[in-house]
Amino acid sequence: MSLTSHDVIEFLKGELNVDEPIDPESALFSTGVLDSVAMLNLIGFVEENAKIEVRASDVTLENFDTAQRIEAYVTSRL
Structure with a gap:
């Protein structure tokens, strides 16, 4: 399943x-x-919504500092 930057923003706010x-x-x-x-x-x-396992080595600002980067990271893992 994909995860959009909108999904991430809604999670952050909600x-x-x-x-x-x-x-x-x-x-x-x-x-x-x-x-x-x-x-x-x-x-x-x-992990729950994209059905992926986030590796510790992937937890970087390059992958997680913005909702857009999170979406790109998830897309790269699918």
Whole structure:
């Protein structure tokens, strides 16, 4: 199953209670919008909804700092 940047943004707003404006290119971790605990929740969401296992070596800013990068990462794993 694919996962879109919109799905990620909805999760961030609905489940992680992010109040700041977020678009697909908003930096999430490098700007401090999300912390390491939120990262664990986000990884669980990605794994469950995309039906993939996120490898520890894949948890980088290049793959997870924006909703758009998360979508690209998931697409590359399908």
